[in-house]
Amino acid sequence: MLYALISEDRPGTLEQRLAARAEHLQRLLELRDSGRLLLAGPHPAIDCDEPGSDGFTGSLVVAEFDSLHHAQAWADEDPYLSAGVYDRVTVKPFKKVLP
Numbered sequence: 001m002l003y004a005l006i007s008e009d010r011p012g013t014l015e016q017r018l019a020a021r022a023e024h025l026q027r028l029l030e031l032r033d034s035g036r037l038l039l040a041g042p043h044p045a046i047d048c049d050e051p052g053s054d055g056f057t058g059s060l061v062v063a064e065f066d067s068l069h070h071a072q073a074w075a076d077e078d079p080y081l082s083a084g085v086y087d088r089v090t091v092k093p094f095k096k097v098l099p
Contacts (some may be wrong), residue, residue: 002038003071004094005061007080015056015071020083027078028061036064038096058086062094 005051009017031037035070044051065071072091080086 002094006090008058011020016083020079023079
């Protein structure tokens with residue numbers, strides 16, 4: 001089943017985000033390579049693709065996991081969480097309707 005992982009950044013954590021980015025992306029690439037990643041990306045803090053020093057307010061990942069428990073366990077191991085970037089991560093089932 002698909003699950004949405006909706007993460008919210010702590011304010012002022014752009015430096016920590018950038019420092020942990022490579023490890024964070026590696027885990028997403030592993031999901032992609034296993035065919036389980038539907039989409040992933042950050043929420044820019046301002047209305048543009050490259051927010052520069054304004055940074056990001058969080059992230060969204062939609063991926064396939066065996067259960068809510070497995071999705072939550074995967075989210076709990078995110079490098080952004082251990083680096084103090086994420087303030088909160090919500091994991092919930094997701095039903096793709098379109099496209």
